[in-house]
Amino acid sequence: MSRRFDHSRLLALLDEPGGFVSGEMLSRSLGVSRTAIWKQISALRSLGYAVEAVTSRGYRLIAAPDILDEQSISRHFTNSDNSCRRIVCLEETASTNSEAFRLAEAGAPEGTVVIADRQTAGKGRLGRQWVSPGGVNLYLSLVLRPDLPPFEAPQLTFLSAVAVARAIEDVAGLKPQIKWPNDVLIAGRKVAGLLNEMSAETDRVSFVILGIGVNINMEPARFPEGLRTPATSLRIEAGHSVSRGLFAARLVEFLDSACKSFLSFGFEPIREEWSRRCNAFGRNVRVESGSALIQGAFVGIDHDGAMLVRVKDGSVERVMSGDVTVI
Numbered sequence: 141m142s143r144r145f146d147h148s149r150l151l152a153l154l155d156e157p158g159g160f161v162s163g164e165m166l167s168r169s170l171g172v173s174r175t176a177i178w179k180q181i182s183a184l185r186s187l188g189y190a191v192e193a194v195t196s197r198g199y200r201l202i203a204a205p206d207i208l209d210e211q212s213i214s215r216h217f218t219n220s221d222n223s224c225r226r227i228v229c230l231e232e233t234a235s236t237n238s239e240a241f242r243l244a245e246a247g248a249p250e251g252t253v254v255i256a257d258r259q260t261a262g263k264g265r266l267g268r269q270w271v272s273p274g275g276v277n278l279y280l281s282l283v284l285r286p287d288l289p290p291f292e293a294p295q296l297t298f299l300s301a302v303a304v305a306r307a308i309e310d311v312a313g314l315k316p317q318i319k320w321p322n323d324v325l326i327a328g329r330k331v332a333g334l335l336n337e338m339s340a341e342t343d344r345v346s347f348v349i350l351g352i353g354v355n356i357n358m359e360p361a362r363f364p365e366g367l368r369t370p371a372t373s374l375r376i377e378a379g380h381s382v383s384r385g386l387f388a389a390r391l392v393e394f395l396d397s398a399c400k401s402f403l404s405f406g407f408e409p410i411r412e413e414w415s416r417r418c419n420a421f422g423r424n425v426r427v428e429s430g431s432a433l434i435q436g437a438f439v440g441i442d443h444d445g446a447m448l449v450r451v452k453d454g455s456v457e458r459v460m461s462g463d464v465t466v467i
């Protein structure tokens with residue numbers, strides 16, 4: 141079920157800096173009567189927009205609801221050269237990753253973005269659940285069709301982690317850290333999780349879905365008990381709410397620029413930035429991987445996403461999955 145609003149031209153006019161816009165100017169610009177403008181303003185109010193109306197001065201937009209639709213996202217784009225312009229906004233879906241996967245199988249082009257207000261079956265890794273209530277967070281999946289062998293596809297998880305970290309820094313002014321392999325933390329608490337899924341032939345990727353969940357305005361009381369890592373949201377950390385539309389737009393732009401850098405310069409710049417932003421890089425770590433316990437210095441990331449740990453005897457072990465503790 142897709143939610144679309146057709147008030148974009150009126151909102152664009154009201155959004156101009158400088159306060160009030162006269163009813164006459166609005167009616168001239170939109171080619172409709174002033175009564176029709178009044179009706180559209182009432183419709184905007186019923187959608188949660190706060191619009192002030194003052195006789196002889198006109199209308200002024202005071203506050204917009206934190207709606208996630210194409211308009212509330214694209215109005216924040218700063219880069220006209222953004223390849224991720226096809227945004228599908230849904231009010232509710234089981235999982236944006238599953239929906240993006242379905243669209244990609246049906247031929248959706250690279251750069252297609254699926255966003256939902258809430259997920260009824262949000263997915264984490266290994267069959268785990270991603271808590272996805274409506275109205276507060278961002279659940280986003282991006283379709284990519286990279287020219288990569290399947291074993292290198294995990295590089296894209298690092299790309300999305302870097303894009304999420306940049307967006308958090310840019311929009312909320314916070315200092316996120318990345319935790320291998322797929323968490324983004326603020327002050328040691330999980331604010332975002334990444335889940336990439338792939339469809340591939342034997343030697344070539346057909347498409348990859350980059351799935352990203354970011355806790356934006358979630359209040360502490362809404363996090364369930366017993367999460368694997370303590371959780372947080374941008375609102376909790378920043379002390380004020382953050383516009384989901386603005387965050388989504390910045391994230392899409394950072395994903396786009398990271399993809400372009402990846403195409404031009406390969407994995408290296410992403411690996412370098414990821415390492416700088418990682419909470420454990422260069423430090424001594426303990427990794428619980430299945431029944432194995434590996435202890436040593438976290439010295440790098442391999443091309444297939446494996447963590448490289450230099451152990452006591454000087455040799456370097458590759459770890460494909462596990463839980464990392466800095467010691």
Ligand code: BT5
Binds near residue numbers: 262265268331
């Ligand atoms: C992840 O898995 O962190 C990947 C999460 C990816 C979610 C996005 S939302 C858009 C797209 N569509 C989807 O269906 N999924 C992706 P993992 O590392 O396995 O972490 C999951 C664990 O994190 C759970 O078992 C909980 O303990 C915890 N958790 C669940 N919801 C959380 C939340 N909102 N915030 C913080 N932690 C959470």
